[in-house]
Amino acid sequence: MNGGRIGPKDLRTLLGEWETDGQSAYHALADRIRLLIIDGRLPTRTRLPAERELADELDRSRTTIVSAYRALKQTGHLVSQRGSGSVVALPHPHDRPGALPQPAVVDFARAAPAAISGLETIIQRATANLSGVLGKTGFDLIGSPTLRERIAHHYSARGLPTRPGQIMITLGAQHAIALIGRTLVRRADRVLVESPTYPHALDAFRMSGGRLVTVPVTADGWDGDRLRDAFERVRPSLAYLIPDFQNPTGASMPPAQRDDVIRYARRAGTVLVLDETTADLDIDRGWTDVPFAARADDHRTVTIGSLGKSVWGGLRIGWIRADDDVIGALHAARAAGDLGTPELEQLVAIEVFDDYDALVQRRTEQLRHHRDVLVRELHERLPQWDVPVPDGGMSLWVGLGAPISSALALFGLTRGISLIAGPRFGVDGAFERFLRIPYTGRSDDLARGVHLLADTARSLPALPAGRAPQLAEVV
């Protein structure tokens, strides 16, 4: 879609339930399109449907659409291009000095914890003698032999025999997903993803030209029949799954279902991409298992790992474990996008693996405390919301009971809280009744965040017509 056009049907799907009680239709429509632009679901340079087409699709007057587009042009979110109609843009902040984004007081948008305590000492230890690094280029495409060896050992010790040659070090897990997408997915290939799932994986597979097909997952897990049907009917080239403490639902796939998935994938000829970025965030699941790929170690299984959640995202250290041919293909394709992982960060990662289990234990203790604080605050201040308690991971996937997720994200900005609307985690405008709330921030921020959230939620139905703050005023 980036630089392309979005048809009226697809735009209607993305818009979801966009009308709100307190706003005129054109304001509500402009606000919803602005939100889609801001959170990346409508990439810049995308051409929107002509006004008449969209009016027919939404069953609204052409005047409503013309007014919404005009409002978007006034705030710099749409530009008119001769011959191309109305094209998505991002306003330059200097063009609108009175409307600079306010820094959020509480960030409930990102699920990314601060560095685990003890990392500073590890960094000092790792960088005490840099002569070996500074005398070389300091970056490489495949990863340092020592770090690859450490990670291979880490897998082998957990029941998945691994050679260093099966490991590539990446710039975090997101980089791994994007590299796998552009190397293994060809245009129009079918890519099976969970719904909801980690949004930037959706972006990466879309950019690779993949056609996304979904299989539902809830806080209770994956529906076995739907999983089997998805593999049998769609025969995807690639399936991207987050089997442990899935982002955003927190669900974990039971071992027997993992065996089913492997069987379905084999029959369909599907490459399984298993994102284990969140796999070590086990708060109180009560069972452990070998890494998923140990159940099916063959050339069709690719595992992604990262230190981003367990230790610190600031290191930007992730990795891919796959068979030698896949690693070879990724290695060959990588330089088109980046020239490699810094050795400085890899030195730190090597030291991290000396203390890994203790660091992870510290992280999960912290997450347990934060999860419990967040759940308690939500029960107290927003008792009408459905709050399933995950046994690991880093966020709650909360049921709001009404389609207000985008409105919360929108008006939350006026109250100093940044949120990602539920539909960002899906592919078809669904999840307007859900909100992901991470518990990776500081614990006093969790209480403050819930206070702001409750305040935002309370204000939604009470907005008198015409008085609703427009997104244009706050971003």
Ligand SMILES: Cc1ncc(COP(=O)(O)O)c(C=O)c1O
């Ligand atoms: C499931 C999943 N995969 C990948 C990533 C990206 O992680 P990294 O910081 O290692 O790029 C995230 C971050 O939230 C995630 O939740």
